Amino acid sequence: MEKNKTILLGHGSGGRMSHELTEQLFLKYFGRPDDGFLTDAALLEPEGNLLAFTTDSFVVDPVFFPGGDIGKLAVCGTVNDLCVAGASPAYLTAGFIIEEGFPLSQLETIVKSMALCASEAGVKIIAGDTKVVHKHKCDKIFINTSGIGILERRYAHLSKGTHITPGDKIIINGFLADHGLTVMTAREALSIRYNGTSDCAPLNHLIRCAMDAGDIHFMRDATRGGLAAIVTELVDRKTFGIELHENKIPLRENTKGLCEMLGFDPLQIANEGKVMMVVASSDAEKIVAAMQKHPYGKDSCIIGEITDQHPGTAVLNTIIGGKRIIDMPAGELLPRIC
Amino acid sequence: MKYVDEFRNQKLSRLLSEQIHAIVKKEIRLMEVCGGHTLSIHRFGIPELLPPSVHLLSGPGCPVCVSDIRFIDHAIALARLDNVIITTFGDLIRVPGSTSSLEKEKSSGADVRVIYSSLDAIEIANQNPGKKVVFLGIGFETTAPSTAVAVMTAAQEHLTNYFVLSAHKVMPPVMEALIDEGILIDGYIAPGHVSTITGSAMYRFIPEKYKLAVVISGFEPLDLMQSIYMLVRQIEEGRPAVEIQYRRAVRPEGNPKAKTLMNEIFELRDDWWRGFGIIPASGLALRKKYRQYDASVMLPVSVEPPIEPKGCLCGLVLKGLKKPVECKLYKTACTPDHPVGACMVSGEGACATYYRYGKE
Amino acid sequence: MCLSIPGQIIKIEGNMAEVSVNGTLVKAGLHLLDNPSPGDYVLIHSGIAIQKIDEEEAKETLRILNSLGDSPSLFL
Numbered sequence: 001m002e003k004n005k006t007i008l009l010g011h012g013s014g015g016r017m018s019h020e021l022t023e024q025l026f027l028k029y030f031g032r033p034d035d036g037f038l039t040d041a042a043l044l045e046p047e048g049n050l051l052a053f054t055t056d057s058f059v060v061d062p063v064f065f066p067g068g069d070i071g072k073l074a075v076c077g078t079v080n081d082l083c084v085a086g087a088s089p090a091y092l093t094a095g096f097i098i099e100e101g102f103p104l105s106q107l108e109t110i111v112k113s114m115a116l117c118a119s120e121a122g123v124k125i126i127a128g129d130t131k132v133v134h135k136h137k138c139d140k141i142f143i144n145t146s147g148i149g150i151l152e153r154r155y156a157h158l159s160k161g162t163h164i165t166p167g168d169k170i171i172i173n174g175f176l177a178d179h180g181l182t183v184m185t186a187r188e189a190l191s192i193r194y195n196g197t198s199d200c201a202p203l204n205h206l207i208r209c210a211m212d213a214g215d216i217h218f219m220r221d222a223t224r225g226g227l228a229a230i231v232t233e234l235v236d237r238k239t240f241g242i243e244l245h246e247n248k249i250p251l252r253e254n255t256k257g258l259c260e261m262l263g264f265d266p267l268q269i270a271n272e273g274k275v276m277m278v279v280a281s282s283d284a285e286k287i288v289a290a291m292q293k294h295p296y297g298k299d300s301c302i303i304g305e306i307t308d309q310h311p312g313t314a315v316l317n318t319i320i321g322g323k324r325i326i327d328m329p330a331g332e333l334l335p336r337i338c
Numbered sequence: 339m340k341y342v343d344e345f346r347n348q349k350l351s352r353l354l355s356e357q358i359h360a361i362v363k364k365e366i367r368l369m370e371v372c373g374g375h376t377l378s379i380h381r382f383g384i385p386e387l388l389p390p391s392v393h394l395l396s397g398p399g400c401p402v403c404v405s406d407i408r409f410i411d412h413a414i415a416l417a418r419l420d421n422v423i424i425t426t427f428g429d430l431i432r433v434p435g436s437t438s439s440l441e442k443e444k445s446s447g448a449d450v451r452v453i454y455s456s457l458d459a460i461e462i463a464n465q466n467p468g469k470k471v472v473f474l475g476i477g478f479e480t481t482a483p484s485t486a487v488a489v490m491t492a493a494q495e496h497l498t499n500y501f502v503l504s505a506h507k508v509m510p511p512v513m514e515a516l517i518d519e520g521i522l523i524d525g526y527i528a529p530g531h532v533s534t535i536t537g538s539a540m541y542r543f544i545p546e547k548y549k550l551a552v553v554i555s556g557f558e559p560l561d562l563m564q565s566i567y568m569l570v571r572q573i574e575e576g577r578p579a580v581e582i583q584y585r586r587a588v589r590p591e592g593n594p595k596a597k598t599l600m601n602e603i604f605e606l607r608d609d610w611w612r613g614f615g616i617i618p619a620s621g622l623a624l625r626k627k628y629r630q631y632d633a634s635v636m637l638p639v640s641v642e643p644p645i646e647p648k649g650c651l652c653g654l655v656l657k658g659l660k661k662p663v664e665c666k667l668y669k670t671a672c673t674p675d676h677p678v679g680a681c682m683v684s685g686e687g688a689c690a691t692y693y694r695y696g697k698e
Numbered sequence: 699m700c701l702s703i704p705g706q707i708i709k710i711e712g713n714m715a716e717v718s719v720n721g722t723l724v725k726a727g728l729h730l731l732d733n734p735s736p737g738d739y740v741l742i743h744s745g746i747a748i749q750k751i752d753e754e755e756a757k758e759t760l761r762i763l764n765s766l767g768d769s770p771s772l773f774l
Binding site (some may be wrong): 126 | 701703705718719720721722724725726732747751
C-alpha cells in the first residue's frame with residue numbers, strides 16, 4: 001500500500017473501495033476462510049463444552065505507544081478477557097471506525113500488529129467491519145473486538161469465584177502500572193519521561209500453564225482501575241476479606257518515582273498484561289514456579305491472601321506495619337488509556 | 339528510592355510508636371495543615387500506631403479546598419473566552435464551581451490542559467502565539483515560588499500571551515486564625531515543604547504568644563512519627579517551641595533565593611478562605627509591576643454570582659471542627675465520582691482522603 | 699497538586715536540569731538553587747527544584763532514630 005495514501009470516506013461505504021481495503025489489507029493479514037467463502041457471518045462448530053463470549057472497544061490515545069498500539073491492545077484485551085475465565089480463546093471479530101484522512105500506512109501497521117498478536121495467541125480473526133467517518137467525528141481510529149473461547153465445564157466456576165476459601169493465596173504475574181503510566185506520559189506530560197513500556201500481552205498460554213499446575217479458584221485481568229478495582233469488586237458483599245502486603249507487590253523503581261511525584265496509587269493504575277489469581281494455598285508455590293518459567297510470568301509472586309477477617313473489605317498491610325483499606329478508584333484517573 | 343525508603347523503615351516506626359506510648363500521659367490534640375501530611379498519615383496507617391490519647395486533626399492544608407468558589411467560577415469564565423487556553427494542575431479540573439467545572443467546560447469544547455510544571459504553561463504560550471494562556475496559580479508558599487519563576491521567565495522572554503490567575507495563599511495567618519477561633523489543639527505538625535521555602539521563624543509566634551508546640555515535619559512515615567514524638571515531648575515537658583524534624587530539607591532560614599523572588603513578584607492581600615471568611619494579609623497577588631501578567635487585570639470577564647453547595651460542611655471540616663463522616667452529604671450525595679464540595683474532589687482534601695482510605 | 703519528591707540531578711543545561719526520580723526523568727528549573735551540580739539530590743515541586751537535600755542532616759536524622767532503640771525502657 002502506498003505510504004502517502006489516506007483513508008477516505010469511500011473505504012467505509014461498502015463499495016469497491018471497501019472491497020479493495022478488505023482484500024488488500026484485512027484479509028492479507030488476518031487470513032482468508034479455509035473454505036474460501038467470504039460470508040456476512042462466520043460459521044463455527046464448537047465441540048461440546050461451554051462458549052465464553054466477550055466484547056471490548058479500544059479508543060486509546062496515543063494510537064502508538066512504547067510496547068504496543070491500539071491494534072495489539074484490541075487483540076490482547078479480548079483474548080485476556082476470555083482466558084481469565086478459563087476459556088481457550090478461539091475466534092475474534094474486529095470492527096474499525098476510522099477518521100477520514102487517517103494514513104493508510106499507519107492502518108497497515110496496526111493491522112499487522114493485530115495479526116502478529118493473534119498468531120501468538122493462537123486465535124483467528126474471522127469477521128470484521130469498517131466504517132469511515134468525516135474528519136473530527138472520531139479521534140483517528142477506534143477498534144472493537146469481540147471474542148469467543150471454548151470453556152471446559154469443570155472451569156466454569158473460575159470467573160465467578162465460587163470456590164474461593166479463606167487461606168487461598170493471591171498471585172500476580174509481574175510489575176503493576178506499566179501500561180497506564182506509559183500511555184499517560186506518551187500522551188501528555190511535557191516535562192516527564194517515564195521510560196517505561198506497556199505490558200500489553202496475550203496471557204492465554206501463561207494462564208494455561210498455571211491452570212495445569214494447580215487448583216485455581218478465581219482469575220481476573222487487572223485493566224482499568226488496576227488491582228484495586230479487582231479486589232474491591234471481589235470482596236463486595238462476600239463473607240471473606242482480602243489482605244495484600246505492600247512490600248510484596250512488584251513495582252518498578254521508575255513507577256514508584258512517578259507515582260510518588262504525581263500522587264497516584266499504583267494499585268489503581270491500568271495494566272494490559274497482568275492477571276490476578278486466587279489459588280488453593282497448597283498449590284500456590286507450584287503455580288508461581290510454573291508461571292515464572294513463562295516470559296509473561298517471570299516476575300510472578302504471591303502478594304496476599306483471602307482471609308476470614310474483615311469480610312467484605314480489602315486491606316493493605318503497609319510497608320511500615322500499618323493497615324489501610326483498599327478502595328475502588330474514583331472517577332477517571334487517567335482518561336483513554338485503553 | 340533514596341531519601342524515601344530509609345524513612346519508611348518498619349522497625350524504626352515501631353520503635354517510635356513504642357516511645358510515644360511510653361511518654362504520653364495527657365490527651366493530646368495535634369493539627370496538621372498540609373494536604374501532603376493528610377495523605378501520608380492515612381496512606382501509611384499512622385493513626386493505628388499511636389496511643390488512643392493522641393488525636394490527629396486535619397486542618398486547612400489543602401489549597402484547593404480553602405479557595406473560594408469564585409476562583410473556579412472566574413477560571414470557568416476565562417475558559418469560555420475565545421482563544422484562551424487554561425493551564426492548571428490536575429486537582430482543579432473537577433472542583434465544582436457554582437454551576438459548572440473546568441472538566442465540564444473542557445467537554446463542551448473549552449481548551450483546558452492539565453500540566454505538571456509551572457513552566458509547561460510558558461512552553462504552551464510559546465507554542466500558541468495566537469492564544470492567551472492562563473495559568474491557574476493555586477498553592478501555598480511551596481508553589482508560589484514556582485509561579486514566580488514562570489512569571490519571571492515570561493518577563494525575560496517578553497511574552498505577551500501568558501497570564502496568571504492567582505489564588506496563592508500563605509500559612510501563618512490561617513494558623514493564627516484557627517487558634518483565635520478557639521480550636522482546641524496542643525500543637526501543630528507544621529507543613530514541611532512550605533517551610534523548605536519560608537524557614538522556621540514565621541511560626542515563632544505560636545509558642546511565644548499561644549504556648550502551643552510546633553514541629554516542622556517531613557512526609558515519610560518516620561518523619562511524621564518522629565514529629566509526633568517531638569510534639570508529645572514538648573507538650574508533656576511544658577516547653578513549647580518551634581523545632582525542625584525535617585532537617586534534611588528545611589533550614590531555619592528557608593530558601594532565601596525563593597523568598598526574594600516571591601517578594602519581587604507577589605505582594606500580600608486580604609483573602610477569602612473557605613470556613614474562615616476573609617483573613618487579612620493571607621493571599622498573594624501579582625505586584626503592579628507585573629500587572630501585564632495578571633489575568634484578573636488583563637482579561638476582564640463577568641463572573642457569575644457564587645452559589646455555595648447546600649449542606650456542604652467543607653468549611654467546618656477544614657477547621658478540624660467536624661470529621662468528614664459528620665457531613666450528611668459524605669458518601670451519599672458527595673463522593674469522589676460526583677463531588678459536591680472541594681474537600682472531596684481535591685486529592686489532598688480530608689473528605690477525599692477519608693473516603694479513599696476507608697475511614698469512618 | 700504535584701507532591702514534592704527527592705530526585706537526583708543527572709544533567710544541567712542553563713537554568714534547567716534533567717532529574718531522575720528513581721528512573722523517571724523530569725525536567726526541573728534550577729532558578730531557586732545556589733550552585734546545583736549533577737549528583738545533587740533535590741526536592742522538586744511543580745517542575746521547579748525548591749531545595750537541595752542535605753545528606754549529612756538525613757544521616758543525622760536516621761542516626762537519632764536508630765539510637766532510640768538503645769534506650770533501656772524499650773526492652774519489653
